[in-house]
Amino acid sequence: MRIRSYLAILVLACLLGAYMLEQVLGYRFNHVQILASKHTQSLLRAKDFERIENSTSQFLVSTDLVIASGNTYLIFGAKNMGDYISAELSKIQGVNLSAELNAEIKKTIVNIKNINKQLDTIGNTPEKELITHLRQLLPNYDSISLSLVKSIQFMMSETKNTIQQDTIALQKEKSFIVIAAWVSRGFFFLFIIAVWWWANRKICNPLNGLIVSSHKALAGHDFQKVDNAPIEITALSNDFKLLTQTLSHQASHDPLTELYNRRAFERHLNEVMGNSEVNDQNWFLCFIDLDYFKTINDTCGHAVGDQVLVSVAHILKQNVRNYDTVARLGGDEFAILINRCTEQKALEIANKIKQAINLLTYHWEGENFNLSASIGVAPKACENTVTELLNSADMACGLAKNSGRNAVYLFDSNQQMCSDTKQQLISVHHLNNALNNNLFVLYKQDIVPLQQQKIGKSFEILLRMLGNDGQLISPAYFLPVAERYLLTSKIDRWVINAVCEHYKSYGDQLESIETIAINLSGYSLTDNELETFIIEKLTNCVIPLDKICFEITETAAIKNIKRAQLFMENIKALGCQFALDDFGSGHSSYAYIKQLPTDKIKIDGAIVANMMNNPIDFTAVKSICEIGKAAKQDIIAEFVEDFSLVEALTKLGVDYAQGYYFAKPEPLTKPPVEANS
Template sequence: MNFIYKRKNIFNRKALKLSEEKYAKAYKAVPNSLSITTLNDGVFIEVNEGTVKIYRYDREELIGNSIIDLGLWVDVLEREKLIKKVSKEGAISDFETKFQVKNGDVRDMLLSAEIIEINKELCMLINAQDITERKQSDERLSNQASHDILTGLVNRREFERRTECLLETIQQDKGTHALCFMDLDQFKVVNDTCGHIAGDELLRQLSAMLKKIVRHSDTLARLGGDEFGILMEQCSLDDAQRVTTSVLTAIQDYQFSWEGYSFRLGISIGLVPITDSKSNLTELLKQADAACYVAKDAGRNRIHVHHDDDSEMAERHGEMQWVTRISKALEQDLFCLYAQSIVPLYGSTDRHYELLIRMLGDKGEIIPPGAFLSAAERYNLISKLDRWVIDNSFSLLAEYPAFLKQINFCSINLSGQSLTEPEIMKFIISRLNECEIEGNKICFEITETAAISNLNMATQFISTLKALGCRFALDDFGSGLSSFGYLKNLSVDYLKIDGMFVKDIIDDPIDHAMVKSINEIGYVMGMKTIAEFVENDEIKGMLKEIGVDFAQGYGVGKPQPFKELLIRSNNVIKIKNSSVV
């Protein structure tokens, strides 16, 4: 029995020794820092290789020395919190703090700790994991989600989040704040002249400059494209105007150079005071956006401050209401086409019509284009309207081929926005083929301003469609600043003389001279001329004397529903055919 006891005791000691050895190996092999310190003064009793590696101290430098004296804790008060917590609970986990290691680096650490007793002395077993890289990665991801990659500024999402947080507290703090939207003027010129790489560099340089101008407490954001915003907390309207005036001056004085080119820019700024009466984010952003557009409309490179009784803002707000109606009309097909005749002033038998868009109201009433086109242009819906007109015009012309044979061509208006969209040109070509319409039956009207603003694209657009037989007219000719200089670069077939010169031609000698000059230029360049706003026979007679080729206006033919015109023309053709039989 004694033998058995001794043998069993030997086995127990061997097992214990093996267990201790296994534990020691595991202790040393753990990649995290495992250390044992005295509870009160933090003297290291034991450390593993992970501790040496993470803290950058040799084992000999750690054992016997205090974690406090070594200066590992960046904030010693944090250690006191840890000790209180672990003394109360016995063990804790997920305690985040910062340690300064031997080389001076500050590392983010995640600690777990528990109270243990060694030789009747309270000690603490600490498991420390270096989470610096993980924290930095999380911060990068968070930064990418809330910041613009190109400029490093806050992005629209984060800007709106911060604004919304401010609005939630405004009722309590009763503070005065301000917000502004800013839109660069002439940024497109840089992109079109030097390319997007130059445009990106310009945005980076401007962002760095703006950071130095705004207050430290302000949120400067890139909202998208060439649009910026500033949220100014605890800022009176006067102070906000000083900030935005500094921005305006800095942009005016700034010169951007790229590969031999130099550019001067401007900026249009819409400023809105934020008071406790404003608590709706959507409404606030609409007001800032509308104020920015008012600044643009007033001549650009200026500041417009929103006021609740602002008549210009009320007009802009009205345009925004039209945006919803336009979108609804596109979805529900609540548009229709009208046609206005273009009459030859000489013996020509040519029949031309300009096709015009109208909107159908809730009660079936006809809404003229003047009510909604400016809103469509301002809020980038105009190309959708162009597409609708092209699609429906081609479909109707294909449905009435006899009418198409009778006329010389139909004119369709194209916006400047459509000239810059390659998809529109592809759509036109596709629909011409689908509807089996000859290109020479279609004339596209583009405004002089749109053509000059997008000269390279306009030239390519015209060239491509003219190769298919399509014709082109330059609308509102004479309204631009460099009409004659740019005209030789545009291969158009017709010049439509701006109605502002035509309507007073009888009484105003300057208007008479302008119409005469435009007509002569058109003649020299082999282009036909069309006078708009021909209101009566007297004007018509004067235009005939000058030598203008065609007239358009209420004096020669009012716009009429296109579908009705097609049906009437079809009936006339049937009658003629039956009488011949």
């Protein structure tokens, strides 16, 4: 049944109840009115009888004088009085009177008529015979007059009794109607409560159940459908269930690959690590990072990149068991939780996945290229928290990349390298402690001019963090954690402040410096407070602002290109420069050169490192140089580690190079050299 049907029944029931209440009370009120009217009529009749009684007394006095004394001159008045009394009694007769009273009235009228006849006889009797005749009429007259008096007394008594009875009945009815009114209202109130309870059970209870289910769904529980409810509520419940299932799926799954997303995977990992029964079993966490995926996106386009990600997701699902969990953590990063498994089996699954990914090909400009992935495997025995376990797997993946990519690396605490790496695992608490206690150290790496016309000293500011044991920790270990917990803007603020403070003490070095390159994280471009801080800090800084060049990554800039433009223009207004770091080789990247107000382009080191062995990378570097020169921007190549790269880059017109071939990173402030004693 529909809600409107229930509401219609509810309204009709209320109207029916109100109508019945009105009928009951109306009937009782009408009855009171009838009794009141009857009582009033009785009172009026009593007045009439009282008047008739008085008139009868005068009539009898007159007739007594006529018959007893022979005063014939009173005959006419007495007769008129008698006719008047008869007429009044005739009017009263038959109007809601009892049979006895009607009989007495009829009898009274007859007696008056008889007396009037006697008066007529007296009036017609000669005077000399009058005395004799009166003596003959007197006995009959006495009996008639006595009967008349008794009839009048009976009528008065009967009327008084009727008035008393009517008064008692009226009072009883008035008392009864008060009780009846309250009882009727009580029954009506109970009726309304019963109808409300019925409607509440049919409509409100299902609605409350729907609300409770919705709140439970918001808290993360399954949505429970509402049954035995109106059609609309049942339909709404079904829609809510479908909606919550859809939203839950969207909230926990990656829309492209339909794998679990990072949030759902970490929640599942927390549940697994908190479950003692599951935690007692052997399980492993695999961290999978596709090699050079950014190059695929830039050269072949995001459509091809999306197809590659979908294909990789399909490979992962095909090569795991039903009770293993696969997730896409973001970008080209995937994770697998391998349950109830030995170390050998986990490595076998990881290597099988690596080989399957390596067989995957993508197409560009008529050529086929193979894909590869670096996989880190971390057993659950290594760490106690989700963050540390993810960092372990991430670290193992990094070691797999450092070993030449397309490799599987097991994070093993029994090996010395893994043990050293484990000591470098940090948490957000370590980062906050480093920020609060200045446990960061500034390093620099030279940027060397390759063309003869380029002069001056340039370098990039690098960052290291002091660990608990006093050893330096590479940003490769703490920056992913900083990005995960949105601490990169605070780190950028610390670096800018530290550089400005350094040159307050070493201002004499500024004359020989051409450029100081400072990295900004992707989140800094959307941080209005950091932008304000940079402007205020540089305005009061001793460093000439044209010597400062901020490096931002291409991927960070294109996430919000309008905001990046505004940020760069505001900072460039001070006189600073900007370099587009990790610039790719695809044509999709070239459009950003026209949109972003950069001064320099820094080629992605992965492309530079492989350009002598990979024709695509070589062509990409050459293309970037040509586009950069056309845009009047300086070109910087990083990851330069041998002379052959130097020669090739110089011929291509690259302006600057940076890498281990020229200089390794060194502290910005060198420790003082102790004099020999």
